Amino acid sequence: MSQLLILPVIVPLTAGAVAVMLRKKPGHSFVLAFASAGLQLITAGLLLRYVYSNGILASQIGSWPAPCGITLVADRLSAVMVLITAVINLAVTSYSKTDIDINLVRRGHYCLLQVLVAGVSGAFLTGDVFNLYVWFEVMLMASFGLLVLGQRKSQLDGGVKYVTINLFATLLFLTGIGLLYGLTGTLNMADLNQKIPQITDRGLLTALAVIFLGAFGIKAALFPLFFWLPASYHTPPVTVSAIFGGLLTKVGIYALIRFFTLVFAVDMAYLNYLLPAMAALTMVTGVLGAAAQNEFRRILSFHIISQVGYMVLGLSLHTRLAMAGTIFYLVHHIIVKANLFLVSGVVRQLRGSYQLSELGGLYRSNGWVAFLFFIPAFSLAGFPPLSGFWAKMILIWASLESHQYWLALVAAAVGLLTVYSMTKIWAEVFWKPAPQVTQTVQAPRFPNPSVWMLAPVAVLTGLTLVIGLGAEFVFKFAAQAAEDLTNPALYVNAVLGDQN
């Protein structure tokens, strides 16, 4: 069964390598990428099914016994994250078919896309801290390429900001790994879970945890480390924005969850106050930043930050219910956010702009696009019975249960402000009459978005509805995944079981 752990990584990685050779044939490389994404989805689905019924799956690569070799582990959280990654991969690959210029395909768009997805999946599946660093790098390199592919001035500008801060975060991460190794003599996460409680110097341990919080905080765009995100996410082609917005910050969140439930599963002194404060400030600044924006994708970028705050809120409460809320939020958010970026691309296709002031009247002219925007947007804002409502409700409920009333209050207030931003887009883009000014912006390339663009948007919207209406099932799954997380012994046994 260990093949199931490797396939979701190796399939896109191989496809990425082959796509380098096929990049001069755009048609072929699309078919290859699409097939790879489909295959990855199937393997990820099988992996989730296996983990769902049989519990945590661990595999030692090259048969080196656990703390020495590289371990791949899939618990419920990892498996569901890999599945969502594959869903987004398929959606974005399909969307690329007509959205991505043929010149960009020739320069390796699909290649980078598949390598990015391989890096993300690898980061979700690894059970080794240094290996996590390597997957982060794979992901980062591919994202650098995707971000600047096309070389418009704004892309280079956004790219400089994105690259510099992310490289700094990487070095911070590597520093943390070095110190962790110096302190414990191991880099296997399960083994670290066993060794860390034996360390007597708690001050050193807390300092180390803060280094990791800084490194992953930059990747996840937490307050006050988020400024690179709104400076860069709106510059690449919208396909790239969608996969970045959906997946990349969430890898940072995933790493935070792993580190603070498994590796640093001890009392973390002042981090118990630092994390909730960061979560609250992230939520508030993100949503306020969005309120000040008037460009479709920049509004969405700021909302990523605000939503990341909710996930860290769940992590900081550290109860089972809160963790379940975080996992529910992750699943809901990735789908909705990628979808909203794709919808903004459809609008751009129809009207040739992302500026709210230049848009309007789409409800009258393209009612179905309005519907495809309405569902994810108001799911993000937390309208019942859509998925975002349940995600927010679980987290607020968990805060109340832990007697963190102010956190619950902040979460509810930020939810209301999110409604403000979404209604702003709704009113400006879809509701108000189209502006009469002559179109100075470039004419849309295809007046009607192709089925390759609309199908992924429709499918992701459908998924949002399914999660919203089938919330009970998703919540049960999230609760089980949270059980895995709050009980690290399960994970440790699965990895080190043979020795203990």
Next chain:
Amino acid sequence: MQTLCAILAGIIVAASVYLILDRHLIRFIFGLVLAGNAVNLMIFTVGRLESRRPPLIPDQVTAMTVPYANALPQALILTAIVIGFALLSFVFILFYRAYQSLGTVDTELMKVAESDPEADSPASGAGDGGPV
């Protein structure tokens, strides 16, 4: 020796942070190079330095006796160096391209992405077959 290496790594980090905080990209990149080296030196040092005993298992013995030279940090550093080299070469090219099309290395003056990103044209030299 360990103390010396630790202090040295600290000094290099201090220098690199000073350079990284500069708004000129050229200084930033030198800072990045230094920081990468400092981190590698740090990883090397936390593996505990031991120069006299190679990590070899003698005959008729199944395990090594401590202390011995730790080989793992070297493997980690090797990986980090390879990755760091690739990243740096990308960063050099990116900054060079940014300088070519934005005409500055001063990050304070890089504000193209703040305005409407759709309005700007492809940078010069972005024709087919050009560098990515």
